[in-house]
Amino acid sequence: GAGVSQSPSNKVTEKGKDVELRCDPISGHTALYWYRQSLGQGLEFLIYFQGNSAPDKSGLPSDRFSAERTGGSVSTLTIQRTQQEDSAVYLCASSLEGRGFDTQYFGPGTRLTVL
């Protein structure tokens, strides 16, 4: 079946603008994760959705970042008033149930460049 998809693949924006990044998880996967990866760095956890539970927002770096997941499927990560330090690859992953031993399947990522 189809894997995790993300759009857009690349996004260039000006400092101060808002951006929305989209993630379509694998059908039937109840858990969805957002990560950020700066050049040459490891993955930085941002937010985690599991079913109908309240999302784990503990990784969001500031209140400019928010995410929602509609209908338990598609998720949108919104960054308001973008800053140059927001430039990174934003990765989305989904897993069947979100437990620690469930395999996470990653999308190709969205490369965000803030000028």
Next chain:
Amino acid sequence: LAKTTQPISMDSYEGQEVNITCSHNNIATNDYITWYQQFPSQGPRFIIQGYKTKVTNEVASLFIPADRKSSTLSLPRVSLSDTAVYYCLVGDGNTPLVFGKGTRLSVIA
């Protein structure tokens, strides 16, 4: 969450066996050990997972000693295409896995 420690980078020649060791001294009874691989410009992908002793699949082997405070990912006869970042993670069934910085493996011809 159990914290993991792994080398930042490793170099190897083609055809050699590569062993990457990860320390997780605070691993809990219910934690599993999982390794992911990430190629440049791609998201990570699952390699192997284990709880204790040894696990082997078509890609790698995972060795876990009895005390489970460390684990070793073994890649047999690496090729240039194995150049990637390898992440070690531990987690139970109740919390999501969190990735660290991983080990950057460079395979040299």
